[in-house]
Amino acid sequence: MSTVASTPQTLTDKGLGYKTHTIGGFTFARDEYFAHIFYPGGRHIVPIDAFLRSLMRDVAWGFFYGTVNFDNIFGTVNHYGTVEMFIGLFNEAYRSGNRHHVETFESKDLKKVFEEMLDDWVHEGFDPFAAPAETGTPFGAKKGSNRKAITRQRLVANRMVGLAGDLAYRDEKQFPLNRSFQDIPTDKPEIHAEPGFEKDVHAYNFFNYVARSDVTWNPSVVSCVKDSQFCATTEEHILPIIHGNDRVEWFIQATDEIIWDVDDRATGKPRAKVVMKAGDVAAMPADIRHRGYSPKRSILIVWENNDATLPQQYASGKLTPYPVEF
Ligand code: PHB
Numbered sequence: 291m292s293t294v295a296s297t298p299q300t301l302t303d304k305g306l307g308y309k310t311h312t313i314g315g316f317t318f319a320r321d322e323y324f325a326h327i328f329y330p331g332g333r334h335i336v337p338i339d340a341f342l343r344s345l346m347r348d349v350a351w352g353f354f355y356g357t358v359n360f361d362n363i364f365g366t367v368n369h370y371g372t373v374e375m376f377i378g379l380f381n382e383a384y385r386s387g388n389r390h391h392v393e394t395f396e397s398k399d400l401k402k403v404f405e406e407m408l409d410d411w412v413h414e415g416f417d418p419f420a421a422p423a424e425t426g427t428p429f430g431a432k433k434g435s436n437r438k439a440i441t442r443q444r445l446v447a448n449r450m451v452g453l454a455g456d457l458a459y460r461d462e463k464q465f466p467l468n469r470s471f472q473d474i475p476t477d478k479p480e481i482h483a484e485p486g487f488e489k490d491v492h493a494y495n496f497f498n499y500v501a502r503s504d505v506t507w508n509p510s511v512v513s514c515v516k517d518s519q520f521c522a523t524t525e526e527h528i529l530p531i532i533h534g535n536d537r538v539e540w541f542i543q544a545t546d547e548i549i550w551d552v553d554d555r556a557t558g559k560p561r562a563k564v565v566m567k568a569g570d571v572a573a574m575p576a577d578i579r580h581r582g583y584s585p586k587r588s589i590l591i592v593w594e595n596n597d598a599t600l601p602q603q604y605a606s607g608k609l610t611p612y613p614v615e616f
């Protein structure tokens with residue numbers, strides 16, 4: 291029986307095969323069940339399955355838009371070139387007790403450490419992008435690695451899926467229809483373009499494309515017009531991050547149901563529960579954080595505005611945090 295508190299060193303010395311990862315004042319160590327985060331002023335602990343799923347998204351999305359909260363304590367804020375890593379920055383109790391801690395890094399430096407940690411901590415049989423029911427366990431001592439799963443690139447169409455030279459359709463062999471979408475229609479749309487416009491008119495079966503995604507909570511850009519990005523994704527279980535917006539984003543629920551927790555971005559105080567059924571459309575305001583729950587695999591379209599001037603326009607109050615007044 292040990293009466294001594296664990297430290298990065300004692301965790302590393304357990305002989306589980308995992309390394310400790312350090313950047314600035316932050317040190318990350320893992321054991322069988324948890325990620326341990328040590329920082330000047332304290333320590334934090336996150337279940338390893340949740341931690342790896344969040345880390346995977348933060349890496350794959352290049353720190354995403356705005357804030358990626360791994361939970362209500364730890365996360366990153368994207369400043370598009372630099373990134374803040376924080377403890378308690380958006381937690382009312384940590385802030386009012388002055389117990390928060392924030393450090394700024396060059397994005398490429400933090401990305402490197404996160405990638406190394408992911409590579410070291412994700413072992414054989416666990417895919418952080420997969421639904422929990424479709425993958426193995428991340429728990430226990432290190433065994434092998436799963437580089438194929440963690441180096442997947444986010445899919446981004448230049449203009450639209452299926453156009454010449456753009457993202458290709460998904461075939462049954464490489465991307466079988468997911469078990470939850472066996473009932474979706476897979477027929478092709480008919481295209482009747484005026485002569486001379488054959489290259490400009492395009493349509494494809496969106497459901498047949500998205501329902502073949504082998505990952506969850508990982509929007510891929512399926513069509514893009516200037517800053518308007520249509521990002522489609524299949525969702526099952528819990529969105530691994532709590533996303534703090536720096537702009538408005540729209541959700542279109544294409545199938546099934548997602549239940550969203552919507553909280554104040556700065557404090558985490560609950561603001562709304564949004565239950566979205568197939569066909570529902572919602573705008574997530576620019577001053578909230580949100581996390582979705584999808585009991586059955588569902589298709590969601592996330593409509594993002596990629597305009598780089600938006601965070602400043604919302605932060606300065608030039609734009610209201612909500613997009614429409616009724
Ligand atoms: C979001 O934060 O808005 C988000 C992220 C990933 C998803 C869906 C929504 O798959």
Ligand code: FE
Nearest residue numbers: 533539574580
């Ligand atoms: Fe979001």
